[in-house]
Amino acid sequence: MFIQMVTPLACQHRAAARQITRLAKRLYSSAAEINSFEPVRGMDLGVAHSKLLLRSVASVQASSELQSLGVADGDTKKMNMCQAINDAMRHALSADNTSVVFGEDVAFGGVFRCSVGLADEFGRERIFNTPLTEQGIAGFAIGMAAMGHTAIAEIQFADYIFPAFDQIVNEAAKYRYRSGNQFNVGGLTIRTPCSAVGHGALYHSQSPEAFFAHVPGLKVIMPRSPIQAKGLLLAAIRDPNPTIFFEPKILYRSAVEQVPVDDYMLPLSKAEILKPGKDVTVVGYGSQIYALENAIQMIERDMPGVTCELIDLRTILPYDAETVINSVNKTGRLVVAHEAPRTQGFAAELAAEIQERCFLRLESPVQRVCGLFVPHPLVFERFYMPCAVRTYEAIKNSLSY
Amino acid sequence: MNPSALPRILPGLRGSRALRWTHTRLGQLQRTFDKALPQTHCPLTAAFYTSSYVPRKKVMFPGALDSEYTHELRFASNVESIPTYQVMDTDGKVLDAANDPQVTEEEARKIYKNMHVLNVMDQIMYEAQRQGRISFYMTNFGEEALIGSAAALDPRDQVFGQYREAGVLLQRGFTIQQFMDQCYSNEKDLGKGRQMPIHYGTKELHFQTISSPLATQIPQAAGAAYAMRREGKKLCAMCYFGEGAASEGDFHAGLNMAATIGCPVIFFCRNNGYSISTPSIEQYRGDGIASRGIGYGIDTIRVDGNDIWAIYAATKAARKIAVEQNKPILIEAMTYRISHHSTSDDSSAYRSKKE
Numbered sequence: 070m071f072i073q074m075v076t077p078l079a080c081q082h083r084a085a086a087r088q089i090t091r092l093a094k095r096l097y098s099s100a101a102e103i104n105s106f107e108p109v110r111g112m113d114l115g116v117a118h119s120k121l122l123l124r125s126v127a128s129v130q131a132s133s134e135l136q137s138l139g140v141a142d143g144d145t146k147k148m149n150m151c152q153a154i155n156d157a158m159r160h161a162l163s164a165d166n167t168s169v170v171f172g173e174d175v176a177f178g179g180v181f182r183c184s185v186g187l188a189d190e191f192g193r194e195r196i197f198n199t200p201l202t203e204q205g206i207a208g209f210a211i212g213m214a215a216m217g218h219t220a221i222a223e224i225q226f227a228d229y230i231f232p233a234f235d236q237i238v239n240e241a242a243k244y245r246y247r248s249g250n251q252f253n254v255g256g257l258t259i260r261t262p263c264s265a266v267g268h269g270a271l272y273h274s275q276s277p278e279a280f281f282a283h284v285p286g287l288k289v290i291m292p293r294s295p296i297q298a299k300g301l302l303l304a305a306i307r308d309p310n311p312t313i314f315f316e317p318k319i320l321y322r323s324a325v326e327q328v329p330v331d332d333y334m335l336p337l338s339k340a341e342i343l344k345p346g347k348d349v350t351v352v353g354y355g356s357q358i359y360a361l362e363n364a365i366q367m368i369e370r371d372m373p374g375v376t377c378e379l380i381d382l383r384t385i386l387p388y389d390a391e392t393v394i395n396s397v398n399k400t401g402r403l404v405v406a407h408e409a410p411r412t413q414g415f416a417a418e419l420a421a422e423i424q425e426r427c428f429l430r431l432e433s434p435v436q437r438v439c440g441l442f443v444p445h446p447l448v449f450e451r452f453y454m455p456c457a458v459r460t461y462e463a464i465k466n467s468l469s470y
Numbered sequence: 471m472n473p474s475a476l477p478r479i480l481p482g483l484r485g486s487r488a489l490r491w492t493h494t495r496l497g498q499l500q501r502t503f504d505k506a507l508p509q510t511h512c513p514l515t516a517a518f519y520t521s522s523y524v525p526r527k528k529v530m531f532p533g534a535l536d537s538e539y540t541h542e543l544r545f546a547s548n549v550e551s552i553p554t555y556q557v558m559d560t561d562g563k564v565l566d567a568a569n570d571p572q573v574t575e576e577e578a579r580k581i582y583k584n585m586h587v588l589n590v591m592d593q594i595m596y597e598a599q600r601q602g603r604i605s606f607y608m609t610n611f612g613e614e615a616l617i618g619s620a621a622a623l624d625p626r627d628q629v630f631g632q633y634r635e636a637g638v639l640l641q642r643g644f645t646i647q648q649f650m651d652q653c654y655s656n657e658k659d660l661g662k663g664r665q666m667p668i669h670y671g672t673k674e675l676h677f678q679t680i681s682s683p684l685a686t687q688i689p690q691a692a693g694a695a696y697a698m699r700r701e702g703k704k705l706c707a708m709c710y711f712g713e714g715a716a717s718e719g720d721f722h723a724g725l726n727m728a729a730t731i732g733c734p735v736i737f738f739c740r741n742n743g744y745s746i747s748t749p750s751i752e753q754y755r756g757d758g759i760a761s762r763g764i765g766y767g768i769d770t771i772r773v774d775g776n777d778i779w780a781i782y783a784a785t786k787a788a789r790k791i792a793v794e795q796n797k798p799i800l801i802e803a804m805t806y807r808i809s810h811h812s813t814s815d816d817s818s819a820y821r822s823k824k825e
Contacts, residue, residue, distance in 0.1 A: 167697070167700070169700075194700070197731065199727055199730070199731065200723075200726045200727055200730050202719075202722070202723040202726065202727065204689065204719055204720055204723045205689045205692075205720070205723025205724060205726065205727045206727075207689075208686060208688070208689025208690050208692070208693065208720055208723060208724060209689045209690070209692055209693035209696070209724075209727050209731075210693060211689075211690045211693060212630075212689065212690035212691060212692060212693025212694035212695070212696075212697070212707075213693040213694065213696060213697045214693075215678060215690060215693075215694055216628065216693075216694045216697035216698065216701075217697075218697040218700070220693070232719070235683060235686065235720075236686060236689070236720075239681065239683045239686065240681060240683070240686050240690070243681070244679075246664060247661065247664055247665050247669070247671075247679055247681060248660075248661060248671045248673075248678075248679035249659065249660050249661040249662035249664065249671075249679075250662070251660060251661075251671055251672065251673040251679065252671065252673060252678060252679055
């Protein structure tokens, strides 16, 4: 732990770091020849080439989860994640007359265009701007929800959620409990863009889900794709508990799928197995899923016969421990990854829980691939991020323990 | 700004295309401004410097449309304290007949009785805590007149309190037994024994459960008021807090949001001169809390917090404005905290018995 803090660049994955250092020196911040160094060598990386996104109508129809919801065979529309979130809010506003959307700059469409067209359709009494005060936004939302209304509050960046921390932790999370169930703020949903975007630096890149995962009374969700975002957001809005919905902002435009146009809700607290495997369980959420997908592709190319099981947690609190435990009981190895800094990140909770429940089955220590324990830097983001290469190394370590 | 005076951000970016582009654009912008604006102090008024221009008195900035130009360099500061509305003299006689509260004798008796019940209950419960029967208690000595504000409300108006509003609960109809249930955390406690004593809450009487963090109820009251405005039932939210809690960020956030969004909420500040041991001179330097309401664009009144009819009249008038015009009102009730802050406090440590 101390070594991490003192020498952040000489991290435990020295080989990968040295390779990246050499090449990063001649890289510009935009175009990068990332396909040129080992172990990436010629692979197509990232969201744009992900096979996990359901880009075709056929892939939507083949999805068993969407089949069970009855929307797999319905109409779909090509949407990116911010359009899907917009669509979800439109459904929520149409179905529930007490629902309102508010936050900084939401009336004109939002700084990420997630609320475009809502004010024109539902009116400025339901879609309105607030002054620049996150604690006010959270408190106001709690007050509305306490009256039984559905308050969908937006915090412009997850990095700015901390002024609202008191309202969320001390009030929203405890409202029902402390009143003896006389009052509750189940109608409260806080939406906020999170995670790295490439140029966000300290204050436009944070993933603070771990802070909120420590609070009994809250639900914390992070989707990985447009279809997931729409279904999970509608479920979050309608869930009778205060919910925080983290939206990885890098995916707003880069993740595109054929999203069912109907109203549908995906189950909360249910992890999804994206790719079955028998040798190692890899768990992540949000935008990290695509780095994990690439890492698994590299592993399976370099170690023929090895298959990795990829699990998207989707709901971080309360998390679906059973799915992860069943998978670890099958594979015996676990690698958890997230963008948030390593110490006290959510991977620590998952690692502790799994080692307690699957101790004798584990073949190797639980590996955590996380952001370095430093504030999120700008030009050094390449070193900070738990990229596919670092995950590849962690999976390799786990397999060869 | 001279583009070449830009700080070197990082050695690695020197000479990069991005920084070169920025340098060029800044130079272009600088030259454009120089050409378009001969001798003006404000780029916005540049268009007015033509042959037919007549100087305007008011500034045209969207941030302060009513402000007028002045050529006197003077810092504004508070000169006149907001006056305190009073109906009765110290003997209880209504001073101006126009301020007569117009309540029935039955109502007046109910209010008077509740003031006494509150006083006696506080004495008994304080002793009960000292005997070890309950763990904690807060008394309301000196602030019993708050009951007047509860009497002026509609019973369905949602109350968001801080912790010294037991009088409001009494006036609404909370029974002595219910007070005891909560303080003793027995099986009949509506809060199911989860909170410390005096953290009352009752859905039936529209009184939101008290929470210990101060001022958190202020933006919540604004939100609840907005919900009630949307429902169209002509109800309002009533938010109580002390002058110490008014130093919290939530106070600023809540009042600003209520004013900008338009929420029918009455913000009622009990200025009792102390926040535990901190006197008001150490809590704020401005003219009380009332002066802040004006800063947020909120209609404000200061009342004598020991004058029950002043409180009653102010609350009644405030409620009418809030509900009919969908805007917040701030009432600052000046009073004095005779009691200790709570059973955990001995105020002789910071104030003399004489005071």
